[in-house]
Amino acid sequence: MSVSVSASASAAAPAARPLWPLHLGLGGLILVLFALSLQFGYVDVAPGRVVAAAFGIGDDKLVTIVQDLRLPRTLLALMIGAAMGMSGAVLQGLLRNPLAEPGVLGVTSAAGLGAIVAIYFGLSKMLPYAVPVSAMIGAGVATATLYAIVAAGRSGLTLILAGVAISGLCVALQSLAMNLSPNPWAVNEMVFWLLGSVKDRSFTDVALVAPFIALGTVVLVTAGRALNALTLGEDAALSLGVSLSRVRLAAVVGTSLAVGASVAVAGGIGFIGLVVPHLLRPAVGHLPSRLLVPSALGGAALLLAADMAVRLIQEGPELHLGVVTSLLGAPFFLYLILKTKTGLS
Amino acid sequence: MTVLQTQGLAAQLGQKRILSDVSVSFSAGQVTGLIGPNGAGKSTLIKALCRLIEPAAGTVQLDGAPLAGYARRDLARRLGYLPQGHTTHWPLCVEQVVTLGRLPHLGPFEAAAPEDARMVEEAMAKTDVLALRDRRVDTLSGGERARVMLARVLASQTPVLLADEPVAALDPYHQLHLMDLLGQLAAEGRLVVCVLHDLALAARFCDRLVLMDRGRVVATGPADQVLAPGHLRDTYRIRALYGAEQDEPYVLPWRRVAASASSNRVRTEVSPWSH
Numbered sequence: 151m152s153v154s155v156s157a158s159a160s161a162a163a164p165a166a167r168p169l170w171p172l173h174l175g176l177g178g179l180i181l182v183l184f185a186l187s188l189q190f191g192y193v194d195v196a197p198g199r200v201v202a203a204a205f206g207i208g209d210d211k212l213v214t215i216v217q218d219l220r221l222p223r224t225l226l227a228l229m230i231g232a233a234m235g236m237s238g239a240v241l242q243g244l245l246r247n248p249l250a251e252p253g254v255l256g257v258t259s260a261a262g263l264g265a266i267v268a269i270y271f272g273l274s275k276m277l278p279y280a281v282p283v284s285a286m287i288g289a290g291v292a293t294a295t296l297y298a299i300v301a302a303g304r305s306g307l308t309l310i311l312a313g314v315a316i317s318g319l320c321v322a323l324q325s326l327a328m329n330l331s332p333n334p335w336a337v338n339e340m341v342f343w344l345l346g347s348v349k350d351r352s353f354t355d356v357a358l359v360a361p362f363i364a365l366g367t368v369v370l371v372t373a374g375r376a377l378n379a380l381t382l383g384e385d386a387a388l389s390l391g392v393s394l395s396r397v398r399l400a401a402v403v404g405t406s407l408a409v410g411a412s413v414a415v416a417g418g419i420g421f422i423g424l425v426v427p428h429l430l431r432p433a434v435g436h437l438p439s440r441l442l443v444p445s446a447l448g449g450a451a452l453l454l455a456a457d458m459a460v461r462l463i464q465e466g467p468e469l470h471l472g473v474v475t476s477l478l479g480a481p482f483f484l485y486l487i488l489k490t491k492t493g494l495s
Numbered sequence: 496m497t498v499l500q501t502q503g504l505a506a507q508l509g510q511k512r513i514l515s516d517v518s519v520s521f522s523a524g525q526v527t528g529l530i531g532p533n534g535a536g537k538s539t540l541i542k543a544l545c546r547l548i549e550p551a552a553g554t555v556q557l558d559g560a561p562l563a564g565y566a567r568r569d570l571a572r573r574l575g576y577l578p579q580g581h582t583t584h585w586p587l588c589v590e591q592v593v594t595l596g597r598l599p600h601l602g603p604f605e606a607a608a609p610e611d612a613r614m615v616e617e618a619m620a621k622t623d624v625l626a627l628r629d630r631r632v633d634t635l636s637g638g639e640r641a642r643v644m645l646a647r648v649l650a651s652q653t654p655v656l657l658a659d660e661p662v663a664a665l666d667p668y669h670q671l672h673l674m675d676l677l678g679q680l681a682a683e684g685r686l687v688v689c690v691l692h693d694l695a696l697a698a699r700f701c702d703r704l705v706l707m708d709r710g711r712v713v714a715t716g717p718a719d720q721v722l723a724p725g726h727l728r729d730t731y732r733i734r735a736l737y738g739a740e741q742d743e744p745y746v747l748p749w750r751r752v753a754a755s756a757s758s759n760r761v762r763t764e765v766s767p768w769s770h
Binding site for chain 1: 647
């Protein structure tokens, strides 16, 4: 498949534009959303007192609410959004397909399966890192499988269908685990975890996944320039001196770390990696390397906003974040498929 | 002077043998045309020449040293490869595409310097695409796109240019334009190898031809020897018309012929009912 998703041709070349205004704008947006995210919740507090409480100053109860409930939740939304946004941008560059995304390609479900396996066999009770490590292994196996399909020269359509199959298999195995689980309480836990949320997470969770997400993001960023060369196809990239094995490894390892850790702590939160790079691509001039950092920032902003939205809807039980991103992301995915100009094959 | 040569080169894709015992040499200052029927192994030879595939036997040597002994980046600075089809997976603008050609000369996190920008400028000027620099490649015509891709390879400043069907799907004007460009590059001292299907272009624009068939080199030399009627009959299974315009010879494929008695090719295309 060649040039696929059309966007309006702009008069000035966005390619030549410096990226810092975009970075600055997205960074500013994140700051605002971060502050608002600490602000909004079931207890109304004056803005000044929230900031003070975040630094441990003020009423004990308020400090507990902000530091133990809202701050971890906000930090997780930020990190996971960034991880998903950047993974999506790298996978799209590597697979040269605007429809690639951890959720669509089954990487998220595979990570979920890894986590469920760790929970099911009680590994999580024995080793603190069992769930994230198992989730990362799941994500790694899925990403490597997808890459093998691309390397075999299969079409974009095959790739997406393979993602559907991987996703289907992982969901089936997750169901199997729940089916076989002797304890209904455990099933309940698994289901709620799979729906995807950053609610009621602690600093322990933040500390558990932050190093993996940070490392994964750094690994992903190193792929940037090679992804640019891959725009011309694998042979041309190789002829330009790019090490294909190194960029594949960076993408697989980086995605596994970032997505695996995210899923381990927050469950299935999909479509961030699909929507964000797509929206930002025209703004950076379509060059894959220029898309990476903006996608991470944009993903963080989007997930922060989505997590605030679920808190602001006061009716009924709180919606799970993963449910909301899927409700918005799946129609967008369909729209992208229909918009793809030259077809998938 | 750059020399690229193969010695007893064999290559396979999976279990299928694509090249057998290919020994040819290419030298600087010449356009060498790689011709032969579909499936002859032309594209595979081009890929082996820039080490996109590893030989199953034999060697490819650049300036007397085997390609396997070069680091990938060193090769990228010496061998420019222009693939078939002129693919770009994202709608980059022309200048970005051409700038990709500077990759072999940049360190891992090194940004393009003014020197790189000058090379990009030069490459775009040479292929006459300066006016298109801000256009998105998905909005270009086939001829424009072909020149942009050539500019991308030229920006790498490689002494060797290996082009796989650079004029495929171009109209006659742009075919002639591109062949002229390749001729200029050779005249500047580069080593140019290009795969061609158009025998008339091959006869007129190449200093030397290499005729391949079923993974082997059948003939090498100047056009009048390589495009001899017997060769065309045995490899392409065609008869051609020969002529000259102001002392420049041309060849025009005219009719299909049945396989000659000496050839063991199975007759598949001409059935007794085809009249």
